[in-house]
Amino acid sequence: MILVTGATGNVGRNLVRELLAAGEDVRALTRDPATADLPDGVDAVPGDLTRPETLPAALHGVDRAFLFPVHGALDAFLAAARQAGTGHIVLLSSDSVTFTEPGWIGEQHLACEQAVADSGIPWTFVRPTVFMANDLAWADQIRNGGTVRGVYGTGATAPVDERDIAAVAAHALLAPSPGKTYELTGTETLSQIDRVRVIGATLGIPTRFEEVPRETVRRRLLDRLPAPAADFLLDQLAASRTTPTPTLPTTRTTLGRPAHTYADWVAHHATAFTR
Template sequence: MILVTGSTGNVGRNIVRELLAAGEQVRALTRNPAGSGLPAEVEVVEGDFTRPETLAAALDGVRRAFLFPLFGELESFLGHARRSGLERLVLLSSSAATFATPGWIGEAHLRNEAEVSASGIDATFVRPSLFMANDLAWADQISAVGVVRGPYAKARMAPVDERDVAAVAAAALTSAGLLGHVSFTGPQALNQVERVRTIAEAHGVTVGFEEIPRSEAHAHLAEHMPPPAADFLLDQLKEAAEGKGEPVSTAEPVIGRPAHTYASWVQHRIADFRR
């Protein structure tokens, strides 16, 4: 039995699909089982990292688990995991953990990795670059005004499809030898203008990109995340605009197929842009 936490999110839902396709028994942890929308063959259980009393039952009989990276909330889960005899953990981390200056986000993921390592459970840390799914935040601007406003228009980055992140995690859960760290990006380095153009072409509309000052972008981001996290994200965009972005390194050797391109991801999620 494999437990998937964060099972209704962009990555978790795809991990469930990958594991079922591989013939694995899957248990999914979610706060709202009735609204999970997961396949009938999945054992869906109610649970929450912030409610430790729900975790023992969720881990009963489980030997492998995917761990969603809730910052500061892993202690109870790991304690129950040790007591239940869990044999393998796959933690979703971030490529920021590999940076010379990890910043707020990278340091938070490194703390998670250290906590999992200290548990003594065999573990794999999946470290993708930024997600293509982050660009769904542009959907309202595209539909409402036909212009995406953001900082550092020329920031060239290689975002990764959540389906590829899930495929790496599923490989780590089902392969006896895939331990340690797996870092990867998407297959193409594209700037923000190019990504908006790709969405517009698939959507059949005209969409522009308006560059805004860093201060305005920071004020918006800080409404949704701690200010140091906003600083880190903007620093990464600035470096990418200066040609210092991550080198492209895909997950193909792990997943055994080509990584999804940005255009293929847009087609996969086009309904979400049209809502």
């Protein structure tokens, strides 16, 4: 049995599908199984990483687990996993742990990696760069006039499709030997201006990027992120204007196929940008 935490998230939903397609028995940890809308065949159980009392039952009979990084809330899960005899944990981490200055976000992920490593349970770390799914935050602006307003439009990263992250995580869960680290990017280094252009070209709609002050974007980020995280993301984006994120071949070498392109991702999420 494989347990997937964060099963209704961008990576978790795709991971559940990958594991079912591989013929695995899958259990999904979710706050409300009745509204989770998970595929048939999944053993959806109620629980939350921040509610330790829910974890022993969720981990009963689980030999492998995908662990979503809820910062500061992994100790109870790891203790319950040890008690259950879970033999392999695949942790979703971040490439920010490899930065010379990991910043607030990198430090949070480093703490998660350290907790898993210290647990004594065999582990694998999956370290993606920025998610393509983050650009779904542009959907309202695309639908309402096609102008995306942001800062550091020429900052260039190599965003990765959540389907590729899930596929690599599934590979790791099914691999005979834990202990590897997978650093993932997409196939292309693209600026925000490039990505807005690709959205328009893929969907056949007019789009443009409009530069606005940093503080305007920071205020939007603070609606969903703590201030240190917002500042770290903006600083990294600013730095990528002169030091673009390079691409890595990890998805191809791991799965034997190329990673999805940004245009692939846009087409997959077309309704979010046009409905």
